[in-house]
Structure formats: C-alpha cells, structure tokens
Amino acid sequence: MHWKVKLYKTYKNCYKRKLSRTSKLWLCFLDMVAILKRFLIAERTGDWLLHLSTLKEMLPYLAASGHNLYTKSAYFYLSQMQNLESDHPDIHAHFMNGKHVVRRSDRFWAGLSTDLVIEQVLMRSVKSTGGLTTGRGMGEIQRALWLLSIPTLAEYNHTMQQLTGTGYKTSDQHIENSKTRMERDNKDSNLLTEFLTDRNPFTNDKTLRNIETGMVADSDAYADEAKTVGDKIIESIAGNLVSEISFKKKDQIVTPDAKRPSGSNISQQPQVDPQLMFQRLTAVGQDKNH
Incomplete structure (x- = not known):
C-alpha cells in the first residue's frame, strides 16, 4: 500500500506544478x-x-x-x-x-451495444449450422426467409424447453464478481503499481519520454x-x-514513435535519458540474479 501512497503524493505534486x-x-x-x-x-x-x-x-x-x-x-x-x-x-x-x-x-x-450483439449473435448464426453460408445462398429471397423465420424458430425453441422441462438460465452473480476474477484483478493492480513505482511518470523532468526504455521524444512530438x-x-x-x-x-498530434517525413530536419537518432539509464544499470548491477 505504501507504493500507492508514494505514487499518489508524487502525482499530486507534479500535477500542481505542471512541469513534466x-x-x-x-x-x-x-x-x-x-x-x-x-x-x-x-x-x-x-x-x-x-x-x-x-x-x-x-x-x-x-x-x-x-x-x-x-x-x-x-x-x-x-x-x-x-x-x-x-x-x-x-x-x-x-x-x-x-x-x-x-x-x-x-x-x-x-x-x-447493438453492434456487439449483431456481431456475436446474428453474424454467428449466419455462419453456423443452418445459417446462410452453409449452402443456402446469400440472395435477397434467402436472406429475407432466414431473417423472418427466426421469431418462429424462437417460439419452437421456447415450447420445446417447456415440454422437456429444460431451460437456459444465467446465474445472479456476474463473472466479474467471482472470487477468482477479483483475485486476478488485485494481482494485476499490484503488478502495475510496482511497475509505476520503479518507473514513476510523475516527475519534474520536463521532457516527454518513454518510462520503460528512457527514450526522449523529439521536439515536434506533442x-x-x-x-x-x-x-x-x-x-x-x-x-x-x-x-x-x-x-x-x-492538424493531428505527432506521437513520439511516429515516422518523420523524409525532408524533416529532426534527427532520427533516438535520445535516451542518461540519468534514467544510469538508474536502470545500477538496479541491474544490484540484482543478484544478474
């Protein structure tokens, strides 16, 4: 928890100064x-x-x-x-x-969302057994017949479920509320916190840099x-x-990794923050596994 507190304090100070x-x-x-x-x-x-x-x-x-x-x-x-x-x-x-x-x-x-349902339900039905792509053809008549028959087939399906005493029901508990899912989310949150603690983006460094590699963006990247x-x-x-x-x-933004025009005067040679590089090398040297 102390990682999160430290990260938040650094972020708060940096936000007030608006330097980096x-x-x-x-x-x-x-x-x-x-x-x-x-x-x-x-x-x-x-x-x-x-x-x-x-x-x-x-x-x-x-x-x-x-x-x-x-x-x-x-x-x-x-x-x-x-x-x-x-x-x-x-x-x-x-x-x-x-x-x-x-x-x-x-x-x-x-x-x-409706587009998600169309993709997951309608398009899947089109491509599955009994769909339009399994020999029925994709003509206008076939499409109209297939679509108009879906409500009738749904009624048949519902009636057969009642007749056989079976049915498809969903649990009251959402999958994202399960214990396993919450434990995994908590683990991922801790990993992200550790990553940002070692590579804190909220510093007083005025440059625009990659916190993973230490590369500094060109002046035209904004x-x-x-x-x-x-x-x-x-x-x-x-x-x-x-x-x-x-x-x-x-009129659009230029990202740090964007390709520059052939006639650009901006150097293509990547720049690396020397202080950050020294910190990384020191950390590697102190690691007994290396």
Whole structure:
C-alpha cells in the first residue's frame, strides 16, 4: 500500500506544478481510461445520458489521434441525438429507460451495444449450422426467409424447453464478481503499481519520454497536447455539412514513435535519458540474479 501512497503524493505534486510533459501525457491517458470506464458503465447499465456525455468526451481524442471516420460519425450522431426528445419523444423515452442497449439476461450489469450483439449473435448464426453460408445462398429471397423465420424458430425453441422441462438460465452473480476474477484483478493492480513505482511518470523532468526504455521524444512530438489539439479540430468542423468536412494530417498530434517525413530536419537518432539509464544499470548491477 505504501507504493500507492508514494505514487499518489508524487502525482499530486507534479500535477500542481505542471512541469513534466511525461506527466501530462499520463494524465491524458488516465483521462481516456476514465472516459472508457464511464462509457462501459453507460452501456452495461443502460444509462442513456451517460452514454451521450462519454461519447462527447471521446471526440477530442478521436480527432487528435486521426480516427477521422469515428470522429465524423460520432459528431453527427451526437448532433442528431440532441434533438431526439423533440423529434421522436417516444424513442427518447425508451432510451431513457435503458433500451438503447440490448439485454440477453435480466441482470443489472448486462447491457450490450447493438453492434456487439449483431456481431456475436446474428453474424454467428449466419455462419453456423443452418445459417446462410452453409449452402443456402446469400440472395435477397434467402436472406429475407432466414431473417423472418427466426421469431418462429424462437417460439419452437421456447415450447420445446417447456415440454422437456429444460431451460437456459444465467446465474445472479456476474463473472466479474467471482472470487477468482477479483483475485486476478488485485494481482494485476499490484503488478502495475510496482511497475509505476520503479518507473514513476510523475516527475519534474520536463521532457516527454518513454518510462520503460528512457527514450526522449523529439521536439515536434506533442502527444501530451492531445486534448487541446482535438478540441481545435472539433471546433473547426462545427456547423459544417458532412460533405464539407475534411481532416488534415498536420492538424493531428505527432506521437513520439511516429515516422518523420523524409525532408524533416529532426534527427532520427533516438535520445535516451542518461540519468534514467544510469538508474536502470545500477538496479541491474544490484540484482543478484544478474
């Protein structure tokens, strides 16, 4: 536990000073992880408002990292959903009740995104025995017949379960609440804490560096400014039609490991933090196993 306390104190001091670019990059990373966790909560629990807010938070990072199609689709999706309550109040009411996700069981933490269900259920059925890819053909008539017959087959399946006294039921306990899963998660958390304790990213070092290898990024790499860069890109597409939106590579972030243009004056020779390298060599020398 003392590792976590020490790491948190160092992080807190660094956050106040805002000196280290490496620390700033890790703060961006932690922000993205937090957004992803909130998005998973929204999907699992069917929280419509949280679903929209987390998607909005993702936009700057998607734009800055060059995921142009995701950025464009998510931006216009959010724009349309803002008017959902006035344009389609009945659908909005269903979504507010958690029906924007699909549930295959009645457990609270069991909501699934529609695209995930399509991939796991519909596409798997298409490719399995009795599906469309096993000799039936993929013509329009075959597809329509196969899709329209699914509700009838489901009724047959339900009736046969009642007749034979069998059924498929899920446990009240989610797999992530099992003792084995919690022990594994706790072990992984301790390993990560140990790793970050030895390679603390929250220092007063002003450079942008790889905490594992000690390599220092070139001056034109600014991945630590992802949020700011992404916000500017989102502002630039506001109010434009879909056909008018275009993204430029020069407006996106440059990561430390990105390939430089052939005419770039930036040195391709990797830079290594000498102090960090000395610390690593000292640690190896003190290890009896080496």
